[in-house]
Amino acid sequence: MAEVTNTGHEQRQIRVEKLKNMEAKGINAYPQIYRPTDTSASLREKYASLPNDTQIDDVVKVAGRVRAVRNSGMFIDVYDATGKIQIYTSLEQATESMKEMLGFLDIGDIIGVEGTVRRTKRGELSVASRQITMLAKSLLPLPEKFHGLTDTDTKYRQRYLDMIMNPETTETLIKRSNIITAIRQLLLGKGLLEVETPLLHVIKGGATAKPFITHHNALDMDLFLRVAPELYLKRLIVGGLPGVFEIGRNFRNEGIDTRHNPEFTMMEVYRQYNDYTDMMTLFEQIVETACMAVNGSLEIELNGRKINLKGPYPRRSMADLVKEYTGVDFMSIQTDEEARAAAKELHVAVTDDTDWGHCLAAVFEEKCEDHLIQPVHVIDHPKSISPLTKEHRNDPRLVERFETFINTWEMCNAYSELTNPIDQRARFEEQVKAREAGDDEADMMDEDFVTALEHGMPPTGGLGVGIDRLIMVLTSNPSIRDIIAFPTMRKK
RNA sequence: GAGUGCGUAGCUCAGCUGGUAGAGCACCUGACUUUUAAUCAGGUGGCCCUGGGUUCGAAUCCCAGCGCGCUCACCA
Numbered sequence: 001m002a003e004v005t006n007t008g009h010e011q012r013q014i015r016v017e018k019l020k021n022m023e024a025k026g027i028n029a030y031p032q033i034y035r036p037t038d039t040s041a042s043l044r045e046k047y048a049s050l051p052n053d054t055q056i057d058d059v060v061k062v063a064g065r066v067r068a069v070r071n072s073g074m075f076i077d078v079y080d081a082t083g084k085i086q087i088y089t090s091l092e093q094a095t096e097s098m099k100e101m102l103g104f105l106d107i108g109d110i111i112g113v114e115g116t117v118r119r120t121k122r123g124e125l126s127v128a129s130r131q132i133t134m135l136a137k138s139l140l141p142l143p144e145k146f147h148g149l150t151d152t153d154t155k156y157r158q159r160y161l162d163m164i165m166n167p168e169t170t171e172t173l174i175k176r177s178n179i180i181t182a183i184r185q186l187l188l189g190k191g192l193l194e195v196e197t198p199l200l201h202v203i204k205g206g207a208t209a210k211p212f213i214t215h216h217n218a219l220d221m222d223l224f225l226r227v228a229p230e231l232y233l234k235r236l237i238v239g240g241l242p243g244v245f246e247i248g249r250n251f252r253n254e255g256i257d258t259r260h261n262p263e264f265t266m267m268e269v270y271r272q273y274n275d276y277t278d279m280m281t282l283f284e285q286i287v288e289t290a291c292m293a294v295n296g297s298l299e300i301e302l303n304g305r306k307i308n309l310k311g312p313y314p315r316r317s318m319a320d321l322v323k324e325y326t327g328v329d330f331m332s333i334q335t336d337e338e339a340r341a342a343a344k345e346l347h348v349a350v351t352d353d354t355d356w357g358h359c360l361a362a363v364f365e366e367k368c369e370d371h372l373i374q375p376v377h378v379i380d381h382p383k384s385i386s387p388l389t390k391e392h393r394n395d396p397r398l399v400e401r402f403e404t405f406i407n408t409w410e411m412c413n414a415y416s417e418l419t420n421p422i423d424q425r426a427r428f429e430e431q432v433k434a435r436e437a438g439d440d441e442a443d444m445m446d447e448d449f450v451t452a453l454e455h456g457m458p459p460t461g462g463l464g465v466g467i468d469r470l471i472m473v474l475t476s477n478p479s480i481r482d483i484i485a486f487p488t489m490r491k492k
Numbered sequence: 493g494a495g496u497g498c499g500u501a502g503c504u505c506a507g508c509u510g511g512u513a514g515a516g517c518a519c520c521u522g523a524c525u526u527u528u529a530a531u532c533a534g535g536u537g538g539c540c541c542u543g544g545g546u547u548c549g550a551a552u553c554c555c556a557g558c559g560c561g562c563u564c565a566c567c568a
Contacts, residue, residue, distance in 0.1 A: 010537070011502060011519055070527045077528075084528095091525060107518075124528070144503040144517045146529050151503085153560045165503090209567070254567050255493075264568070403568095410568060441567085466568045479561095480568095492559065 284311030357382025
């Protein structure tokens with residue numbers, strides 16, 4: 001190597017040269033297979049009682065990524081998914097091919113090592129190498145070992161680097177998977193059927209949200225990426241399935257912040273002959289099960305605050321909470337005009353056509369949500385903000401709905417599902433009016449769904465859980481981008 | 493979408509009221525069978541995010557743009 005230069009690009013060049021040299025010597029730097037016999041964890045377990053400065057004859061094969069090289073290759077730190085394995089190489093005993101391989105090694109390479117088990121003088125369990133095999137030559141330098149990778153942009157765009165450098169990132173992603181698995185098993189154990197419904201919707205429905213629009217060429221038809229699976233899952237209930245759930249992606253064309261990603265994971269459950277109170281119990285079980293699966297306890301700490309996830313959670317009506325935090329009793333307010341006046345009195349912005357229900361909801365959002373740290377079911381929402389929910393059995397202004405709040409975040413949304421087709425059509429018509437008045441989040445008329453209801457849907461309880469939010473709570477991550485492996489990023 | 497902070501070596505960061513850039517790690521050369529962020533000596537490495545402007549002179553000041561963070565708005 002004549003000239004030695006050292007930009008990132010040139011560090012790569014040096015490694016490419018090594019790769020060429022390896023190939024010239026007939027070494028495949030990207031072999032088809034290598035089968036380790038042990039992991040870092042299995043060795044630590046098996047040889048826990050091996051004394052210092054002792055070597056035994058057991059031959060093992062381990063594999064992982066080179067993270068540090070000390071003493072010209074005498075000590076190499078290799079990491080696999082279970083942790084560190086130190087590789088010890090005695091130059092006196094090393095074969096020529098091993099010495100040659102040491103010369104090719106760089107931090108970041110993935111290698112396999114065959115050797116005997118040894119604990120060094122300093123007490124580090126090691127593999128005394130007999131043979132080192134290149135499993136994947138790394139051509140690019142890793143971030144600095146001590147400070148790691150902190151640049152958020154790089155962490156999100158090159159998540160694999162974040163995972164290599166920051167174990168807690170990997171841990172969070174594993175917890176995410178375990179949470180979803182735990183929830184799935186809980187629901188399957190209750191006899192619910194996991195189903196899949198369309199992501200491409202002809203009509204936007206199931207939630208008040210702005211959709212992404214795409215186009216099908218052969219049909220020459222615009223389609224919406226779903227904002228919610230609700231209307232299809234209910235059709236399956238009409239069809240006679242007693243209970244279904246779906247865990248999958250929803251897409252909403254809205255802002256991005258620490259709690260919102262344009263695509264996010266929603267779980268929805270529908271169960272016949274259930275009402276919203278059954279869904280409250282179900283949600284408590286989901287939270288408890290998921291929390292135990294990853295934390296082993298129901299006490300968690302978030303933003304320095306202790307939160308107890310043990311159910312049952314208190315049930316507080318929206319109007320009741322508004323009364324508690326503002327002193328205003330919306331249930332005693334009869335007209336829209338009075339409701340608007342009450343909202344304005346509380347400095348909550350409303351327009352001249354905001355109705356009683358929207359006023360109540362707006363006041364709740366502004367004045368109450370921030371207080372809801374410990375889990376609480378906020379129940380009995382106003383009818384006008386709930387187009388898919390059955391009227392409350394005791395009050396026609398309300399519906400049988402709840403949203404559970406934890407850490408001020410809305411974690412779920414659940415109803416006694418509206419099954420009356422005449423009522424449903426009227427609610428859709430209200431939505432259409434709102435839509436024509438400029439509310440592009442309002443629902444569209446879904447005739448096909450109304451037709452399904454006209455055939456008869458049994459009383460049904462439904463529950464939608466924001467899985468990402470739940471994972472944020474259960475892993476104590478304040479940003480949704482830290483619990484989604486590949487969050488949506490601007491084009492660079 | 494608005495406000496605000498940030499953008500300097502592969503990574504983590506310094507860089508004063510303007511005077512053409514520095515450290516640690518990584519990398520290269522050498523020493524050392526000794527280690528745990530190994531150590532020691534020597535070295536390489538920069539479109540200072542991009543484009544304009546002010547100035548004799550800009551990483552630094554001004555304007556615009558791009559990207560990221562945070563807060564707010566919309567929302568789960």
